[in-house]
Amino acid sequence: MVGVFVVLAVIGLFRDRARAGTSAKEDPRRPQVHSPGGVSDAPPGEPLAEADRLAASGRLEEAVHALLLEAIRLLSRELGHPKASSTSRELLGLYALEDRRRRSFEALVLAVESVLFGGRPIHPDAYQACRGHFGVVAARTLP
Numbered sequence: 001m002v003g004v005f006v007v008l009a010v011i012g013l014f015r016d017r018a019r020a021g022t023s024a025k026e027d028p029r030r031p032q033v034h035s036p037g038g039v040s041d042a043p044p045g046e047p048l049a050e051a052d053r054l055a056a057s058g059r060l061e062e063a064v065h066a067l068l069l070e071a072i073r074l075l076s077r078e079l080g081h082p083k084a085s086s087t088s089r090e091l092l093g094l095y096a097l098e099d100r101r102r103r104s105f106e107a108l109v110l111a112v113e114s115v116l117f118g119g120r121p122i123h124p125d126a127y128q129a130c131r132g133h134f135g136v137v138a139a140r141t142l143p
Helices: 002-020 049-056 060-079 088-094 099-116 124-138
Strands: none
Touching (some): 049 060, 049 124, 060 088, 060 099, 060 124, 099 124
């Protein structure tokens, strides 16, 4: 079911960009973001590597989406795969998370919804905040 969400989200992202006539990467007004350690402070294959790579190339909306998808993967491994879910909003009600982790997961969900469904851009400080939320969500799942 998560796969269905991913496909729909990617289709929506490309549809919105096609309507706008430009990609985030091509937008000269798009601020550039670099993680503290360069392109990524996580080694390749680590949960933050792909998101940081996308952010460093100015693709902040995709980077925040990558954080959410990785959070869902980590939570599914930790708590079990949800039996009936197709959206990240539904996962909010299905994952049994303590309050702090739930609030951080919700912040990631809301950020992605504002991009995919609200058409709002993500700014570098919002990406960094989402990166912090990912850290809170993943706190129990990362070694």
